[in-house]
Amino acid sequence: MPVTSWHADHAWLGDAPASDVLITADRGRFTSVTPGVPRPPHAERLRGLTLPGLANAHSHAFHRALRGRTHAGRGTFWTWREQMYAVADRLTPARYLDLARAVFAEMALAGVTCVGEFHYLHHGPGGKPYDDPNEMGTALAEAAAQAGIRITLLDTCYLTASVGGDPLDGPALRFGDGSAAAWAARVSTFNVDPHARLGAAVHSVRAVPPSQMPEIVAWADRHDAPLHVHLSEQRAENEATLAAHGRTPTALLHDAGALGPRTTVVHATHLTSADVGMLGSTRTHACFCPTTERDLGDGIGPAADLAAAGAPLCVGSDSHAVIDLLEEARAVELHERLRTEQRGHFGPPFLVRAATSHTALGWDDAGSITPGARADLVTVTLDSPRTAGIDPAGLIFAATAADVTDVVVDGARIVQDGRHLRIDVARELREAIACLS
Amino acid sequence: MPVTSWHADHAWLGDAPASDVLITADRGRFTSVTPGVPRPPHAERLRGLTLPGLANAHSHAFHRALRGRTHAGRGTFWTWREQMYAVADRLTPARYLDLARAVFAEMALAGVTCVGEFHYLHHGPGGKPYDDPNEMGTALAEAAAQAGIRITLLDTCYLTASVGGDPLDGPALRFGDGSAAAWAARVSTFNVDPHARLGAAVHSVRAVPPSQMPEIVAWADRHDAPLHVHLSEQRAENEATLAAHGRTPTALLHDAGALGPRTTVVHATHLTSADVGMLGSTRTHACFCPTTERDLGDGIGPAADLAAAGAPLCVGSDSHAVIDLLEEARAVELHERLRTEQRGHFGPPFLVRAATSHTALGWDDAGSITPGARADLVTVTLDSPRTAGIDPAGLIFAATAADVTDVVVDGARIVQDGRHLRIDVARELREAIACLS
Numbered sequence: 001m002p003v004t005s006w007h008a009d010h011a012w013l014g015d016a017p018a019s020d021v022l023i024t025a026d027r028g029r030f031t032s033v034t035p036g037v038p039r040p041p042h043a044e045r046l047r048g049l050t051l052p053g054l055a056n057a058h059s060h061a062f063h064r065a066l067r068g069r070t071h072a073g074r075g076t077f078w079t080w081r082e083q084m085y086a087v088a089d090r091l092t093p094a095r096y097l098d099l100a101r102a103v104f105a106e107m108a109l110a111g112v113t114c115v116g117e118f119h120y121l122h123h124g125p126g127g128k129p130y131d132d133p134n135e136m137g138t139a140l141a142e143a144a145a146q147a148g149i150r151i152t153l154l155d156t157c158y159l160t161a162s163v164g165g166d167p168l169d170g171p172a173l174r175f176g177d178g179s180a181a182a183w184a185a186r187v188s189t190f191n192v193d194p195h196a197r198l199g200a201a202v203h204s205v206r207a208v209p210p211s212q213m214p215e216i217v218a219w220a221d222r223h224d225a226p227l228h229v230h231l232s233e234q235r236a237e238n239e240a241t242l243a244a245h246g247r248t249p250t251a252l253l254h255d256a257g258a259l260g261p262r263t264t265v266v267h268a269t270h271l272t273s274a275d276v277g278m279l280g281s282t283r284t285h286a287c288f289c290p291t292t293e294r295d296l297g298d299g300i301g302p303a304a305d306l307a308a309a310g311a312p313l314c315v316g317s318d319s320h321a322v323i324d325l326l327e328e329a330r331a332v333e334l335h336e337r338l339r340t341e342q343r344g345h346f347g348p349p350f351l352v353r354a355a356t357s358h359t360a361l362g363w364d365d366a367g368s369i370t371p372g373a374r375a376d377l378v379t380v381t382l383d384s385p386r387t388a389g390i391d392p393a394g395l396i397f398a399a400t401a402a403d404v405t406d407v408v409v410d411g412a413r414i415v416q417d418g419r420h421l422r423i424d425v426a427r428e429l430r431e432a433i434a435c436l437s
Numbered sequence: 438m439p440v441t442s443w444h445a446d447h448a449w450l451g452d453a454p455a456s457d458v459l460i461t462a463d464r465g466r467f468t469s470v471t472p473g474v475p476r477p478p479h480a481e482r483l484r485g486l487t488l489p490g491l492a493n494a495h496s497h498a499f500h501r502a503l504r505g506r507t508h509a510g511r512g513t514f515w516t517w518r519e520q521m522y523a524v525a526d527r528l529t530p531a532r533y534l535d536l537a538r539a540v541f542a543e544m545a546l547a548g549v550t551c552v553g554e555f556h557y558l559h560h561g562p563g564g565k566p567y568d569d570p571n572e573m574g575t576a577l578a579e580a581a582a583q584a585g586i587r588i589t590l591l592d593t594c595y596l597t598a599s600v601g602g603d604p605l606d607g608p609a610l611r612f613g614d615g616s617a618a619a620w621a622a623r624v625s626t627f628n629v630d631p632h633a634r635l636g637a638a639v640h641s642v643r644a645v646p647p648s649q650m651p652e653i654v655a656w657a658d659r660h661d662a663p664l665h666v667h668l669s670e671q672r673a674e675n676e677a678t679l680a681a682h683g684r685t686p687t688a689l690l691h692d693a694g695a696l697g698p699r700t701t702v703v704h705a706t707h708l709t710s711a712d713v714g715m716l717g718s719t720r721t722h723a724c725f726c727p728t729t730e731r732d733l734g735d736g737i738g739p740a741a742d743l744a745a746a747g748a749p750l751c752v753g754s755d756s757h758a759v760i761d762l763l764e765e766a767r768a769v770e771l772h773e774r775l776r777t778e779q780r781g782h783f784g785p786p787f788l789v790r791a792a793t794s795h796t797a798l799g800w801d802d803a804g805s806i807t808p809g810a811r812a813d814l815v816t817v818t819l820d821s822p823r824t825a826g827i828d829p830a831g832l833i834f835a836a837t838a839a840d841v842t843d844v845v846v847d848g849a850r851i852v853q854d855g856r857h858l859r860i861d862v863a864r865e866l867r868e869a870i871a872c873l874s
Binding site (some may be wrong): 034064067068069070071072073074075076077079080106109110117235236274292294296297298300301321322323333334335337338340341342343344345347348383384385387388389390391393394395397398400401402403425426427429430432434 | 460474489501502504505506507508509510511512514516517524543546547672724731732733734735736737758759760770771772774775777778779780782784785820821822823824825826827828830831832834835837839858862863864867869870871
């Protein structure tokens with residue numbers, strides 16, 4: 001790959017936009033970043049404001065099939081989950097490749113250059129392993145490659161149906177490996193290409209008994225891999241955990257050695273102040289998924305308290321009711337405003353960091369426009385009805401996924417003028433979802 | 438204007454989408470609506486799902502200049518208001534025409550066919566009336582005409598700076614008419630074109646003493662005009678009103694005879710159950726502005742309680758942090774989910790009605806695709822990354838303003854393929870806002 005040069009009208013450098021930024025890259029890495037210079041003839045102009053690549057820290061790709069389809073009648077998180085299981089039950093590796101390729105391409109159009117796929121649909125109907133027991137995960141990694149983005153495949157251990165240890169049944173049989181040891185044995189045979197890396201996930205304290213957690217933590221330690229876990233999205237999880245174990249889910253994870261700077265807890269909605277202290281003092285990441293948390297009626301988590309306690313924040317589109325990381329990031333602030341009736345908990349620099357930080361996904365060399373970093377660029381127009389007339393410094397409060405015009409991943413262009421260069425995203429989404437109805 | 442025919446792949450008829458809908462109009466009114474028929478050659482195809490025109494029931498056009506510019510540092514509604522006053526102070530009739538024309542054109546692109554402009558910036562610097570004392574209002578009506586949409590100009594009475602009756606000062610001098618009688622005298626000389634109608638507004642219980650309200654109510658009664666009022670957006674307003682009058686703001690309005698089916702209370706965030714009962718039993722409309730209410734940290738109002746009590750709901754983009762009525766409508770449901778941790782308070786039929794009902798704005802002949810109604814059509818693509826693969830019945834939970842492709846107002850096309858036919862919206866927004874910086 002030859003040296004490539006771009007010239008951005010505005011680019012987000014450090015914690016603020018700079019103007020007239022000449023950016024060069026070689027073999028997928030930035031080699032120079034120079035603000036305040038005119039555009040040389042060979043450099044491609046990037047109009048608008050160019051951000052680092054966005055990291056979608058929490059995704060379940062197949063949930064996209066449910067968008068707009070779960071709003072008839074009343075219900076809760078738990079009734080929604082029944083609908084989600086019904087879709088899971090219809091997936092095969094080939095269908096999931098098609099669906100995930102389209103969903104990851106939708107993410108690319110929204111400026112996502114790396115996705116953390118929290119993957120638990122491992123096995124065939126009834127829980128029968130495929131000939132290659134990692135066939136589903138391989139399909140997801142391949143889908144990301146075809147869509148042009150990087151992936152952290154968070155291979156998820158899922159063992160029980162409740163905090164009390166009820167066995168899996170129905171569609172959930174497809175999630176289970178039987179034991180953490182069997183999970184580790186399977187994952188250890190899983191090889192991925194360089195655009196992907198493996199991580200571990202404990203589905204939740206509902207799905208993994210405390211006795212099984214250390215094996216998963218040890219695997220992540222051995223592989224220097226990210227470890228993710230759903231945490232306290234619903235009050236019922238907290239109540240069942242207190243009843244069964246006399247501790248909160250956060251305390252249970254803490255006691256199992258599962259918290260720390262390589263760990264990300266997802267949602268973290270219903271926490272005690274002691275929970276917040278444990279997550280902060282261990283420098284555990286907290287991944288907020290505000291558009292899902294409002295869709296599912298989860299509630300509003302204590303984002304400002306977590307950040308103040310020392311927990312880095314990141315964001316994810318989770319159920320894909322919406323795929324728009326700009327909206328996720330600003331919603332962290334806007335939900336906090338609804339909760340506290342005060343403004344200004346997190347300013348644009350913090351929110352842009354939350355949307356672009358790749359550390360929760362284990363890519364320490366991505367997420368900033370600096371020499372040596374992976375050459376990911378996301379250009380957002382300042383010329384749409386939404387962004388016209390704004391101060392570029394406030395972009396995160398005004399732009400949407402529809403305003404992303406150009407995306408470069410590892411030095412390679414994948415989106416141009418709002419179109420994916422390889423994939424007809426709408427057609428593939430429509431066809432992949434029709435196969436599941 | 439000749440008979441026009443459209444053929445919609447899907448059109449929202451009553452409370453659900455129908456397919457293959459032939460729609461004809463003559464002189465700005467629908468003449469026939471026929472689902473389930475093939476497209477005749479002369480009928481223009483509307484791809485996607487075509488909705489009735491969207492009614493933006495609460496707007497302050499000039500607030501658009503603040504989008505993305507108020508998020509540095511901490512603060513509250515009240516500190517934000519200082520920034521808003523500073524913009525107001527720089528407006529002249531000519532500048533406001535230019536800005537409002539661009540903002541109303543942004544609304545048109547988002548599918549808004551009628552706006553309720555809550556207008557209180559009446560006078561020149563220091564409160565000196567213009568030679569035509571309705572020059573500012575005339576500029577707003579003209580701006581809507583140029584942007585191609587209808588307007589209900591809610592001419593606002595604004596007399597005092599606090600519940601205690603403190604006099605206006607600084608930029609707020611430009612809002613004041615001195616007395617309700619002087620307000621009524623001014624408004625009675627205001628003539629508007631047929632694309633516009635006049636309504637009245639009591640700014641709030643902060644700005645209009647109870648003794649002055651009956652005059653405004655009487656004016657609205659005499660003219661069969663809508664009456665709007667900001668209500669209980671902030672707890673401080675409630676506390677001050679209780680201290681000064683021993684009643685809630687809702688009770689104060691009720692006692693002044695200001696509630697009823699022609700009245701719309703805007704925000705209605707912090708209500709007692711007695712307030713909810715008064716609003717419901719009087720069939721007063723409640724206008725929620727969720728994207729503003731989260732931006733300003735107002736909190737979450739009791740939407741489901743109000744609807745259950747009998748108050749019709751409508752929505753508005755208010756401060757224009759976001760102009761997207763589809764987002765406003767679904768956010769009524771999504772905020773209620775955050776508040777209650779339950780799903781399914783309002784389904785798509787209710788939310789589409791909230792976004793399309795024109796009754797709060799006094800246009801009883803608009804907001805549905807039925808013979809005799811005003812020929813307003815808003816086509817939303819089902820072929821974007823956001824909407825591909827959804828069930829059209831769930832559109833309100835998936836589409837954004839960016840997915841609006843075509844808009845017809847009173848039988849005339851104003852937006853085609855996502856472009857305003859008369860106005861370069863981004864350029865005009867940029868230029869009009871630059872003049873105010």
